[in-house]
Amino acid sequence: MSNKSNSGIADGARSYSGVALTVPVSFAYKKQDDSRSAPWYIGGVLRELITTAGIAKQDVDGFAISSFSLGVDSAITLTQNFDIAPRWIEQLPYGGCSGVIALRRAARAVQCGDANVVACIGGDAAGHRSFEVMTSQFSTFTQDAAFPYGAGGPNAAFSLITQHYMDQFGASREDFGRIAVAQRYNSNNYPPALFGHKTLSMEQYINSRPVAGQLHLFDCVMPCAGGEGFLVMSVERAQELGLPYCLILAAGELHNAHSQDDVQIRGGWTEFAPQMYADAGITPSDINLVQTYDDYPVISMMQFEDLGFCAKGDGPEFVRTTDLRFDASGPEPRKLPHNTSGGQLSIGQAGAAAGYMGVVENIRQLTRQSEQNQVVDARYALASGYGMINYDRGLCSGAAIMATSDTCVSDGSSNRLGGGQSNG
Amino acid sequence: MGSKHIKRRLLTYEKPWIRQNPKPPKARTLIGESFSAANYQGVLKLQHCDECHTVNYPSRERCLNCLGDKLLWRDTPNEGIILSTSELHHSQWEFFKRKINNAPWPIATVQVAGQCMFVHLAAYTFQGVENAASLAEALPKGSPIKVFTQSDATYKSVLVAVSTDTDVRQVSQRVAIIEKLGLR
Numbered sequence: 001m002s003n004k005s006n007s008g009i010a011d012g013a014r015s016y017s018g019v020a021l022t023v024p025v026s027f028a029y030k031k032q033d034d035s036r037s038a039p040w041y042i043g044g045v046l047r048e049l050i051t052t053a054g055i056a057k058q059d060v061d062g063f064a065i066s067s068f069s070l071g072v073d074s075a076i077t078l079t080q081n082f083d084i085a086p087r088w089i090e091q092l093p094y095g096g097c098s099g100v101i102a103l104r105r106a107a108r109a110v111q112c113g114d115a116n117v118v119a120c121i122g123g124d125a126a127g128h129r130s131f132e133v134m135t136s137q138f139s140t141f142t143q144d145a146a147f148p149y150g151a152g153g154p155n156a157a158f159s160l161i162t163q164h165y166m167d168q169f170g171a172s173r174e175d176f177g178r179i180a181v182a183q184r185y186n187s188n189n190y191p192p193a194l195f196g197h198k199t200l201s202m203e204q205y206i207n208s209r210p211v212a213g214q215l216h217l218f219d220c221v222m223p224c225a226g227g228e229g230f231l232v233m234s235v236e237r238a239q240e241l242g243l244p245y246c247l248i249l250a251a252g253e254l255h256n257a258h259s260q261d262d263v264q265i266r267g268g269w270t271e272f273a274p275q276m277y278a279d280a281g282i283t284p285s286d287i288n289l290v291q292t293y294d295d296y297p298v299i300s301m302m303q304f305e306d307l308g309f310c311a312k313g314d315g316p317e318f319v320r321t322t323d324l325r326f327d328a329s330g331p332e333p334r335k336l337p338h339n340t341s342g343g344q345l346s347i348g349q350a351g352a353a354a355g356y357m358g359v360v361e362n363i364r365q366l367t368r369q370s371e372q373n374q375v376v377d378a379r380y381a382l383a384s385g386y387g388m389i390n391y392d393r394g395l396c397s398g399a400a401i402m403a404t405s406d407t408c409v410s411d412g413s414s415n416r417l418g419g420g421q422s423n424g
Numbered sequence: 425m426g427s428k429h430i431k432r433r434l435l436t437y438e439k440p441w442i443r444q445n446p447k448p449p450k451a452r453t454l455i456g457e458s459f460s461a462a463n464y465q466g467v468l469k470l471q472h473c474d475e476c477h478t479v480n481y482p483s484r485e486r487c488l489n490c491l492g493d494k495l496l497w498r499d500t501p502n503e504g505i506i507l508s509t510s511e512l513h514h515s516q517w518e519f520f521k522r523k524i525n526n527a528p529w530p531i532a533t534v535q536v537a538g539q540c541m542f543v544h545l546a547a548y549t550f551q552g553v554e555n556a557a558s559l560a561e562a563l564p565k566g567s568p569i570k571v572f573t574q575s576d577a578t579y580k581s582v583l584v585a586v587s588t589d590t591d592v593r594q595v596s597q598r599v600a601i602i603e604k605l606g607l608r
Contacts, residue, residue: 159510
């Protein structure tokens with residue numbers, strides 16, 4: 001399972017130099033809304049992207065979207081809906097990994113000249129009972145071989161993974177609670193979060209009502225409506241437009257990895273993370289903030305391990321000794337701001353938009369557009385994606401290392417500045 | 425769509441709580457229906473690849489190993505081990521919601537014939553489960569189990585895990601367990 005089979009040309013091919021990520025948009029999070037469907041959210045994000053960037057709708061010539069609630073609509077039908085004429089189009093049905101994959105695809109499109117400005121958007125509606133209908137028909141395997149057994153949806157699959165992880169590595173509910181409680185603290189400083197107005201203590205976390213096995217209420221995300229989006233363009237274009245932007249140092253993805261593991265304890269990150277850090281020229285200890293895909297705390301813990309922040313099985317110890325708050329205000333000695341806007345656990349899970357949340361939050365942080373929850377002096381940020389519980393495990397894994405616009409980016413042959421230093 | 429269809433859709437999706445007798449989920453894909461049909465007789469029938477003899481589960485149309493399309497439903501040894509267990513305190517489906525009102529619904533993933541299976545767990549057939557602090561403590565990973573298939577209230581074959589000393593060779597024995605679980 002090597003991702004570097006073309007290593008002869010890979011050095012040049014791997015670099016993302018010259019690509020800018022800009023205009024982070026988080027849009028219209030709402031608990032439930034029967035009156036609006038996915039195009040309203042996706043179109044709303046698109047409108048905010050172009051008005052913030054100060055470009056015309058026609059300037060968006062690349063269009064990548066993810067949504068679970070489009071029904072019979074798709075990326076192509078939305079082009080008529082919004083009257084846009086992209087010369088590059090993608091629909092990414094990769095759930096929690098959609099954002100990282102969109103970033104990779106769009107960056108290559110910009111580098112190759114297939115598109116100049118790519119809008120990457122995740123958006124989902126949340127109609128009455130829509131979540132139940134979606135989980136019952138999520139995939140063939142789900143419908144035939146998982147849903148009939150208690151119809152627990154993702155909670156059931158993840159309670160099994162969580163129980164197994166706890167037995168294997170000695171994690172306790174308190175360990176998972178540390179992740180959830182720190183994220184709630186972060187969301188208390190991020191007003192758009194749906195739970196931003198509510199605090200969460202470890203006691204409340206432990207005493208919350210059980211949902212499935214070891215999973216209790218605050219281990220589970222709340223399905224909601226909302227949209228997330230960002231623009232991908234060349235560094236030159238971003239500078240022309242005067243937009244604060246950040247860069248991609250390296251990225252990777254690997255799907256359905258470790259299928260021989262009887263229960264999921266790791267994802268594809270283990271295979272590509274070493275190469276990703278090598279490409280970026282940094283190590284995990286250089287990362288200033290990290291956004292993991294937190295559909296359940298156990299998955300965040302796996303990402304800490306697989307992305308090299310600690311060894312496999314050391315996740316529980318890692319969260320006991322690491323302060324995950326955005327402002328390093330916790331008592332733990334090691335500091336690693338994590339899911340700095342609160343993540344899905346404290347913002348809400350807006351379907352496929354949740355897969356864009358980490359990337360968008362990183363762009364916001366690295367371009368210093370975060371408000372109360374700004375991480376001070378962050379240079380390197382990691383966004384990780386995980387998604388698609390087809391049956392007993394999540395299949396997609398992806399991650400990207402992003403950096404502030406004044407960071408040096410290798411273009412494979414010689415070092416050069418990835419962008420100007422004026423924006424930041 | 426006829427009015428009968430619309431009414432049924434409303435009852436199933438929009439207002440399942442007004443149903444008098446909610447049923448377990450019955451929607452399956454075509455290949456899922458084949459699993460049900462193949463298992464109307466016998467304890468456990470799974471797809472065996474005619475070319476490479478790989479056992480396939482969940483059911484599919486091409487072999488997961490060689491991608492051949494000749495998958496035959498064959499009697500399969502039904503002994504296996506627990507991978508992980510869980511008790512559901514919440515369900516998306518009205519039938520299980522009402523069951524859970526009385527007691528959490530135990531499920532498990534088990535490994536049988538090398539494949540991972542979601543199963544209903546007949547916890548009462550295992551000794552010591554009632555006195556254990558938790559299901560996971562009584563049935564840790566690797567605990568031996570047996571699975572069988574039997575049709576539930578919607579005439580779909582479902583998998584149930586029982587202790588290895590439970591006899592499930594006769595239809596009447598399997599039906600008794602299904603009925604005790606309340607699946608019929």
